[in-house]
Amino acid sequence: MPSSTPVIELRSLTKRYGATVGIDRLDVTVAAGEVFGLLGPNGAGKTTTLRCLVGLLQPSDGQVRVLGLDPVADHRRLAPSVGYLPGELRLYPELTGQQTLDLLAALQGAPVPRQRELCDRLTLTRADLGRAVGEYSRGMKQKLGLVQSLQHRPEVVVLDEPTEGLDPLVQETFFELLAEETAAGRTVLLSSHVLPEVQRTCGRVAIVRQGRLVTVRSVAELRQARARRVRLVLADGRGARPLGAAERWSPRWDGPRVELLVPPDEVVAAVRAMLAELPVADLTVEEAGLDEAFLDLYRNSDPEDRP
Amino acid sequence: MSERSERLMKRRPSTVSRRLPLVWLALHRRRRMLFGLLLGMVVFETLIVVITSTVPPGELFGARRTPPGAFKAFSGSNGDVSIASYPGLLGAGLTHPFWIALQLTVIGSLGAAAVAADVESGTIELLMTRPLSRRRLLAERTGALVAASVLLSAAATLTIALGVAASPALRAAVPEGGVFVAGLMGCALAFSLTGPVLAVSAFTRRRAYVIGAAVAFGAVGFALNFVALAWSPAAPLRYVSPFHYYTPGDVLAHGGVPWASFGVLMAVGAVGLLAAFRLLERRDLAI
Numbered sequence: 001m002p003s004s005t006p007v008i009e010l011r012s013l014t015k016r017y018g019a020t021v022g023i024d025r026l027d028v029t030v031a032a033g034e035v036f037g038l039l040g041p042n043g044a045g046k047t048t049t050l051r052c053l054v055g056l057l058q059p060s061d062g063q064v065r066v067l068g069l070d071p072v073a074d075h076r077r078l079a080p081s082v083g084y085l086p087g088e089l090r091l092y093p094e095l096t097g098q099q100t101l102d103l104l105a106a107l108q109g110a111p112v113p114r115q116r117e118l119c120d121r122l123t124l125t126r127a128d129l130g131r132a133v134g135e136y137s138r139g140m141k142q143k144l145g146l147v148q149s150l151q152h153r154p155e156v157v158v159l160d161e162p163t164e165g166l167d168p169l170v171q172e173t174f175f176e177l178l179a180e181e182t183a184a185g186r187t188v189l190l191s192s193h194v195l196p197e198v199q200r201t202c203g204r205v206a207i208v209r210q211g212r213l214v215t216v217r218s219v220a221e222l223r224q225a226r227a228r229r230v231r232l233v234l235a236d237g238r239g240a241r242p243l244g245a246a247e248r249w250s251p252r253w254d255g256p257r258v259e260l261l262v263p264p265d266e267v268v269a270a271v272r273a274m275l276a277e278l279p280v281a282d283l284t285v286e287e288a289g290l291d292e293a294f295l296d297l298y299r300n301s302d303p304e305d306r307p
Numbered sequence: 308m309s310e311r312s313e314r315l316m317k318r319r320p321s322t323v324s325r326r327l328p329l330v331w332l333a334l335h336r337r338r339r340m341l342f343g344l345l346l347g348m349v350v351f352e353t354l355i356v357v358i359t360s361t362v363p364p365g366e367l368f369g370a371r372r373t374p375p376g377a378f379k380a381f382s383g384s385n386g387d388v389s390i391a392s393y394p395g396l397l398g399a400g401l402t403h404p405f406w407i408a409l410q411l412t413v414i415g416s417l418g419a420a421a422v423a424a425d426v427e428s429g430t431i432e433l434l435m436t437r438p439l440s441r442r443r444l445l446a447e448r449t450g451a452l453v454a455a456s457v458l459l460s461a462a463a464t465l466t467i468a469l470g471v472a473a474s475p476a477l478r479a480a481v482p483e484g485g486v487f488v489a490g491l492m493g494c495a496l497a498f499s500l501t502g503p504v505l506a507v508s509a510f511t512r513r514r515a516y517v518i519g520a521a522v523a524f525g526a527v528g529f530a531l532n533f534v535a536l537a538w539s540p541a542a543p544l545r546y547v548s549p550f551h552y553y554t555p556g557d558v559l560a561h562g563g564v565p566w567a568s569f570g571v572l573m574a575v576g577a578v579g580l581l582a583a584f585r586l587l588e589r590r591d592l593a594i
Contacts, residue, residue, distance in 0.1 A: 054436045056593040079438035090429035094336050099322055106328040107437035148433070 007032045007156055007187040008053065012062035015048050022048040023211040025062065030189055030204075035182050037202035037219075038191040045211035046191035047087045050160050053189070054084045066156060080110055083149040087160030087191070089141055093134030097124065097144050100133055104148045112151040119147055121173055138165035146174065150181070157181060159190040163197055175201060199223075227261035228285050232274060234258070235281035246274060256281075329434075329444060333420055333451035340416065341455055344409050348462045351409075355400030356470025359393060360477055380533040383489075384556035385545075393480035397467055398556025401489055406463065407525055410497050413455045415521035418504035419514035421448035422587060426512040431592050441587045449505060449580065456497040464490030482562030489555035491564065495572035496553040500524050502579020509587040512594055524549075549575065 008030035015022040023045040030036040038046045051057040052064050055071035055078070064071055069078040091100055105112040119129065122143040133141065142165045149157060163171050178201050181188055192198050198205055199219055207214040217225075230249075233256055240253035249260040249270070262270045267285060274280065324331035334341065382390035383398035390399055400406065422445065425431035434444065468486045471477045500521065507520040528548040535545035545551040552568035 051432075051593050056432060056435060057591045076438045076440055079436060082436065084432070084436040086429065086432040088429055090432070092332070092336060092430060095332075102323040103328055103332060104433060104437065106323050106325045107434060107439050109438055 005032045006030065006065075007034075007067055008036075008189060009065040010049070010053075010062070011064075013049065013052060013059055013064055014061035015045075015052060015057060016060040021211055023052075023208075026208070026211075026213050028206050028213070028216060030187060032187055033182060033185045034204065035178065035188040035190070035202045037198040037205040038189065038208060039193070039195070039198055039205050040191075040208040041193055043210075044208045046208060047160055048211075049208070050084075050087075050158055050189070050191055053158055054082060055079070080108070080152070081155040083152065083154035083157045085145045085149040085159045085162055087164075089145040091133045091136075091141060091144065094132060096132055097129035097136070097140075100144060101129070101148060101151065105151065108152050110152050114153060115147060115151040118150055118177075121177070122146060122170060123173075139167055139170065142166055143170065146177075150177065155186055157186060157188045157190075159188065161192055161194075162190055163192075163194065223287070224264070226264075226287065228264055228267045228287060230260045230262050230267065230271065230274075231282075231284045231286075232258050232260075232278065232280050233282040235279040243274075244277070246270060327447055327450070329447035330451045330454070333417055333448055334455065336420070337416060337455075341413070341458070344412060344459060345462045348406070348409055348459055349466050351403075351405055352400050352463045352466035353470070355397065355403075356467055356474075356477070359396040359400075360470065360474040379556070380529070380536050380550070382556040383554050383558075384560075385551065385554050386557050388556040388560045390556075392560065393477055394485070394559035395556050397471075397477070397481065397486075397559050398489070398554075400467065401463060401493060401555040402550070402553070404529075407529060409459060410456065410493075411500070411521050411525040413459055414452065414497060414500050414504050414525075415518040417448070417452040417455055418501065418508050418521055419517035421445065421452065421505055421508045421517075421583075423508040423511050423517045424514040426592060426594065427514055429593075435592050441592075442584060445505070445509065445584055445587050449501070449583075452501055452505070453498065456501065457494055460490050460493040460497060463493065481559050485559045485562040488562065488564050489558045492553055492555055492558060492569065492572075495569050495576075496549055498576035499549045499552075499572040499579075500528075500576075502576035502581075502583065504579070505583040506579045506586060509583040510590065 006029045008028070010026050010028045013026040013028075014024055026045070026049060028036075028038075038049060040046050048057065052059050053066060053071055055075045058072050066078055067081055071078055095103065101112070101115060105115070119125075124140070124143050124147065128136075128140065133144070136144070142162075146162065149159065163174060166174060178188060188201075190198075190201065202219055204216060204218045205222065206216045227249075235256075237256050239255055240251075240258075243251055243258075246260060249262050252259045260270070271283065271285065275283070378390045379385065379388070381399050381402060382388055382392075382395035383402040384395065388395050388398065390396065422431070425434065435441070464486055467489070471481050471486055503524055504517060504521045508517045511517065529550050531544050532548040532550035535541050535543070535548070535551070549572060552565075552571045554565065554568065558565065
């Protein structure tokens with residue numbers, strides 16, 4: 001259960017690379033025990049944000065605090081409590097999987113009580129660990145990345161696109177591991193552009209676009225606010241036609257079928273009006289997916305506006 | 308986890324050094340290259356010693372003739388040591404382009420691996436999210452480079468020392484301890500190149516720039532010294548070349564440590580190293 005104590009605080013976090021702005025005045029707070037998602041397409045600034053969080057990048061402006069510490073200035077005090085999985089995981093190809101884990105454990109300077117258990121659960125066998133990492137597939141490397149990020153039982157786990165390259169079975173194991181982390185009161189911040197992953201794992205989500213925060217909402221809120229998909233099949237067999245006021249819901253025509261995304265509080269009125277005006281043969285109303293909610297928010301946000 | 312696998316896990320000896328994991332990493336990844344370079348150095352210096360001990364210098368240039376001044380660059384001398392002498396010939400083995408190339412390969416390769424290569428490849432993200440200070444990263448990487456460089460100089464020194472010990476003619480021409488002082492000066496020259504190369508590595512994010520800098524410092528340094536010795540108007544240029552201070556021919560002829568030259572080489576290396584630490588503290592570790 002998340003507590004109100006902030007574990008991660010980003011205040012007006014800005015990172016510039018020369019004239020290019022990577023992230024611009026980002027404000028996010030993540031409470032202890034929360035699984036928080038950073039959502040956005042490639043290039044939105046998710047990885048830059050996470051790199052500032054783990055002290056790899058120095059913010060150009062603003063403030064970052066993790067467990068009350070500055071990730072750059074207090075790096076050595078903070079790092080034992082943080083587990084990090086980079087988005088583009090790069091490993092030393094000459095080292096075996098076991099040597100890689102041993103090296104990272106030696107640098108961690110702390111016991112790694114979960115190493116064997118995590119390898120077993122993510123199906124990294126002894127034979128796999130004895131092979132050079134250069135021979136690993138993308139999925140195998142990602143499994144090794146997950147083991148190294150969790151093997152020392154960190155208080156805060158930062159994962160950049162964690163399910164990239166994992167097969168569905170291993171993804172299931174990953175979701176179980178994440179649930180266990182949360183149950184143990186640990187805080188997880190993950191970035192993703194895979195919406196179902198976020199929907200399944202996160203309590204709250206920050207949506208970023210072009211380095212700026214679009215919104216921070218709970219997944220439940222996003223679900224509730226998202227549009228309903230209204231599908232009509234018209235009896236007269238004719239195709240696209242003007243729909244009057246309903247045109248604002250971006251109708252998509254496919255022969256006599258039309259699909260509209262209608263805000264939840266307008267669904268009843270919209271259905272009534274269309275039944276009155278059109279020769280409706282069939283009608284279905286269903287919840288749109290998180291994808292639509294996300295795209296809707298994306299379409300309606302102007303990156304030039306401050307959230 | 309089964310009890311058996313837990314027991315096995317506890318018993319499994321780690322191949323990774325727990326005290327100096329980054330030194331281990333740097334040397335382990337390049338162990339084959341280092342072995343090849345050491346072998347190359349031993350073979351090369353053996354050839355130099357064998358040739359020196361079997362060919363009388365008088366037959367090379369003829370009696371009472373002195374070679375042109377620029378040849379001093381090849382014998383590792385700023386003074387009166389001709390390449391047509393035993394110390395000059397042995398000194399040539401320690402200033403030969405092959406010797407320089409081997410040293411630059413170690414300095415360029417391990418210097419690039421110190422920071423820039425990890426930033427370029429992205430492996431720095433795994434290392435520097437551990438409780439590891441930037442100073443320790445650079446200190447361990449410097450340690451690995453210095454160790455490899457000293458090993459290479461030691462291989463050359465020991466080969467020559469054995470050759471001198473085995474040949475009465477060479478033993479008579481080279482003062483006792485001269486070979487080891489030449490080895491010490493070789494280490495000092497390598498350190499004078501190591502510091503600036505590490506500074507480049509700490510600043511840039513491309514390994515090619517670091518290797519390029521190592522080659523430039525070495526090759527340009529040697530060329531400057533050569534031109535300064537060959538062409539008198541350019542003589543003052545020799546002071547900016549590390550090879551002006553590295554004179555194994557003189558050391559092999561006269562013995563004794565040239566402390567001033569040794570100090571200059573070590574100071575240049577130390578300044579470069581200091582710059583490397585300062586530059587690394589301030590930079591971003593990801594692209």
